[in-house]
Amino acid sequence: MTKKILLTSILTVFLLAMTFAQERRVVKGNKKYAEYSFSPAIDIYKKVLDKGYVSSDLLQKLGNSYYFNANYEEAEKIYKQLIETYGSEIGPEYFFRYGQTLKTLGDYTNSDSILARFSEMTSNDLRSKIIKTAKDYKEEIARNSGRYELELFEYNSKYSDFAPAFYKEGLIFSSDRDTGNLARYRHTWNSKDFLDIYKVNADSSSSNRVVKMNMINSRLHESTSVATKDGNTIYFTRNNFIDGKSKKDEEGVIRLKIFRINWKDGEWSGLEELPFNSDSYSVAHPALSPDEKTLYFAADMPDSKGESDIYKVSIKEDGTFGSPINLGTPINTESRETFPYVSSENILYFSSDGHPGLGGLDIFATKIDYDDYSKSVLNVGEPVNSKKDDFSYIINEETKKGYFASNRSEGMGADDIYGFLETRPLNFECLQPITGTVRDKISNEVLVGATVKVINEDNEEVLSAITDNKGDYILSCDCNQGNFVRAQTQGYMPAEEYLPISDGKPIIIDFYLEREIIEAGFGDDLAKLLQLSTIYFDFGKYNIRRDAEIEIQKVIAAMEKYPSLKIKANSHTDSRGADSFNLWLSQKRAEATVAYMISQGISAERLIGEGYGETRLVNECDDGIKCSSEKHQLNRRSEFIILE
Incomplete structure (x- = not known):
């Protein structure tokens, strides 16, 4: 026991x-x-x-x-x-x-x-919503596939080669290939050598051979980079390493940062860390907008939706930066969005494993014209995308040639660069924003509750909107095809405009609708029916004022629209002055009104003018009553009475 x-x-x-x-x-x-x-x-x-x-x-x-x-x-x-x-x-x-x-x-x-x-x-996860609404994602990928001819980059090695970037006449890229050093540094993420930046075919000194850019590289990682068009400035990703020292965060991690360096007096100098870097999160993978005024990058900042998001920051004329802005949904998800690139056609390409793909990281694209980041995100399809990780995509929109990297099995090393020729463009959903106001053509008054429709070339109504209390509407249409935009409301003739295929730039279309008929009888005031402003005269004068001329033009437009219309111009004065003078003055005002309309092409047979002096005041300002100038003004007016 x-x-x-x-x-x-x-x-x-x-x-x-x-x-x-x-x-x-x-x-x-x-x-x-x-x-x-x-x-x-x-x-x-x-x-x-x-x-x-x-x-x-x-x-x-x-x-x-x-x-x-x-x-x-x-x-x-x-x-x-x-x-x-x-x-x-x-x-x-x-x-x-x-x-x-x-x-x-x-x-x-x-x-x-x-x-x-x-x-x-x-429930609130964007990826969940995408999965539920994109059940046919494989069909969409199939529609976008077959648009590329691929070839293996001739300068690949048996190591990792990725992150190509256009530089002068050639490329710069990242690699952990053998540098010839006896003391090799290895990174514990994957037990591979640290990355450096290389150039190939970039200038006469490196023609047809790969050259390490020693003045940029350190003993830790240098990877994704982008150069300005003149080749004099390079933004690149590096470990938190400057002045020969690395710095770790509180968890002992050496984070990634973006640096900028300039070519001056025959050498790279002026190395600077960008101000929005941090010791507590990573900032990486820089990309420039076509005008080089915006820098895009990937980061896991505190406001990131997922493991890494795409951001942008403005580059000011003096070289300083604005505040980073998260591009938000639908671009960023709760997973990885990384390796941004913006083409000259303002197409943002990036890699993600949060959007529906073929596996691993896939390359996606979205149009970002006019600072709009809300458009559809599309998978670029096979053969650029595969079951493995596909990333760091770049393209020259003029030649349609470009490069990307992938860890697919047919390559030489862990990651390899592939060249491609894009044989047909990605079929983006192109939505052209349309805004405007619907008004009465004659009175210029806004028409509330009017309907504005988008009708395609097959005469099918695509969508519609109702004007608000300001007569305004907001719509959009597919700019990959021609469309008609039609405005209509009860009592008015419809009006429409044709929009041809376009680049999707926002457009303003204001509609001015004509009445079908003027429902009026003998003695009605045409000005009130057309909702015109009252036509006023200056004290003691009968010349047509500029503001009155605008309103009379609307009466003329109505008479041109309805040739049988005959009217009588009644003119009035205020109570100041002798009755006989006011009667004469009002008659002169009526005659001046009629004469102006005749000068604009209206037949004299359709017009009569009569002055009523101060006999038809619209307020209490009669003889002996003290009134303000504004109140007296209300009586110095003309009316347009329908005779036939």
């Missing part, structure tokens, strides 16, 4: 020691994981797992370590074990990553099933 107890005690101590040893390994692995040192974290977690020690947390971290290292075959095994064992305990993010991993391995059926479970677990 004593021997059994002793043996049991020894065994218990041994098991406890083993447990403590595995726990120490897990703690060490967690530390590496927290530092984004995924490669050593994988080694540690795998040893613990192989010993039979398993937990939800361990599987999550091991699966993520494989996932972020693009080792999708191993990630699939771990995520599968995680979900089968702890499915009811884990958050939706692991279902999303498992679904993405299955998609990368070509298992679209199971991927769609897992992603459907993910969408059921979330």
Whole structure:
């Protein structure tokens, strides 16, 4: 019995020691994981797992370590074990990553099933909404596929080569290829050498050969970059490393930052860190707008929706910067949006694993004309996109030639650069904003409640809007085809304009509708029917004022529209002055009104003028009553009475 107890005690101590040893390994692995040192974290977690020690947390971290290292075959095994064992305990993010991993391995059926479970677990997640509304995403990708001819970049190596950027007559790109140094630095994310920037075919000194840009590179990472058109300024991504020293955040992570350097007096100088960098988050992958006044980049700033978002920041004339702005939805999701590039046609290309794709990171595009980032995001399709990670896309819109990087299996190294020729453009949904006001053609009064429709060339109504209390409307139409815009309302003749195929630039169309008929009888005041402003005269004068001329022109327009219309111009004065003078003055005002209309082409046979002096005042300002100038003004007027 004593021997059994002793043996049991020894065994218990041994098991406890083993447990403590595995726990120490897990703690060490967690530390590496927290530092984004995924490669050593994988080694540690795998040893613990192989010993039979398993937990939800361990599987999550091991699966993520494989996932972020693009080792999708191993990630699939771990995520599968995680979900089968702890499915009811884990958050939706692991279902999303498992679904993405299955998609990368070509298992679209199971991927769609897992992603459907993910969408059921979330409500406010943009990816969930996309999954629910984009059930035919594979058909959309198929429609956009087949538009590229690919070729492998001749300067690839057996190492990682990616992030091509146009530079002078050639390219600059990033690589962790052998630099010839005896002391090689390796990054613990993936246990590979640190990245440097190289150039090829950029100038006579590097023609047809790859040259390392030593004056930019440091002993840590330099990767994605963009150069100004003149080649004198380069923005590039580097680890938080300046003046020969690296700096870690509170978790021990060396973050990524964007730097700017200038070519001056035959050398690169003036290295500066951009002011919106931070020691607590990463800023990377710079891209310039066509006018070079806006810098786009990827970051995981505090207001990021996901693991990384696309941002923009203005570049001022003095070289300083505005405040970074998150591009928001629908571009950014709760996953990774990264590697932006803006073409000369204002198409923003970027990589994402949050939008529906073929697997891993896919390349997407959206039109950003007129500072509008709300348009549809489209997958550029195969063969640029694949089951693997596809990223760092650039294109020359004039030649339709460009480059991107991918870790697909047919390449030479871990990541490879591919050249392409775009044989047909991406078919964007082109929506042209249309705004305007609907008015009465004669009175210029706004027409509230009028209907404005967009009708395509097949005479099908596409959409419509109702004018608000200011007579305004807002619509949009497909600018990839011609459309008619038609305004109509009861009692008026419809009016329409044709919009041909366009670039989608916003347009203003104001409509001026004509009445079908004037429903009036003998003795009605035409000015009131047309909602004209009253025609006034200056004190003691009968010349036509400029403001009165505008209103009389509207009466003339009505008489031109309705040739049978005959009117009588009644003119009046205020009570000041002798009755006989006022009668004469009002007659002169009536005659002046009629004479003006005749001078504008209205037949004299259709016009009569009569003055009434002060006999028809519109207010209390009679003889002996003290009134203001404004009140007297109301009586010095003309009316247009319908005779026939």
